[in-house]
């Protein structure tokens with residue numbers, strides 16, 4: 001893929017070939033949050049604010065992907081009881097625009113499924129914009145199936161598709 005200069009001004013200098021970086025997935029730390037918020041802002045029209053991510057610090061389902069020492073992407077997920085079952089929920093996932101299509105999103109989703117499984121989830125759900133074909137394709141590859149549509153979920157009249165993966 002084409003290598004572009006990073007948008008931000010406080011990291012990203014001095015990197016060589018971005019495609020060759022080692023990929024590590026680890027729990028998010030406070031020092032990661034500015035980079036996470038920057039990716040969030042570049043990825044979504046209605047981004048989560050800093051405080052939303054702050055609340056998930058320390059939760060096992062808040063993971064970041066690191067390449068060459070830089071935050072390449074993140075996922076926020078949790079498990080909560082629902083009608084006697086443990087429902088996993090992938091709430092947010094994004095990869096830096098310059099780091100997409102390199103397997104970072106797949107690695108985050110894969111680790112997220114493992115963490116939610118380890119924390120007792122029976123199933124995992126997520127919401128995705130109806131128009132977000134790339135994300136829907138990724139989720140299908142991970143065994144998520146569309147189960148219903150939520151009209152106007154994203155405010156600007158865009159519907160959400162709810163996708164679920166059973167873990168049992």
Ligand SMILES: CC(C)(COP(=O)(O)OP(=O)(O)OC[C@H]1O[C@@H](n2cnc3c(N)ncnc32)[C@H](O)[C@@H]1OP(=O)(O)O)[C@@H](O)C(=O)NCCC(=O)NCCS
Nearest residue numbers: 043093094095100101102103104105106127128134135137
């Ligand atoms: C959706 C998103 C998280 C996917 O992240 P990603 O890192 O690009 O995902 P991956 O690289 O694992 O896979 C994406 C595609 O790249 C392909 N790919 C993976 N590694 C590749 C490689 N080395 N070379 C070429 N293609 C590759 C995958 O096969 C996949 O192809 P497909 O779209 O045809 O199925 C990312 O596009 C994103 O942040 N989008 C904006 C935010 C968003 O929409 N989030 C989801 C909201 S529900």
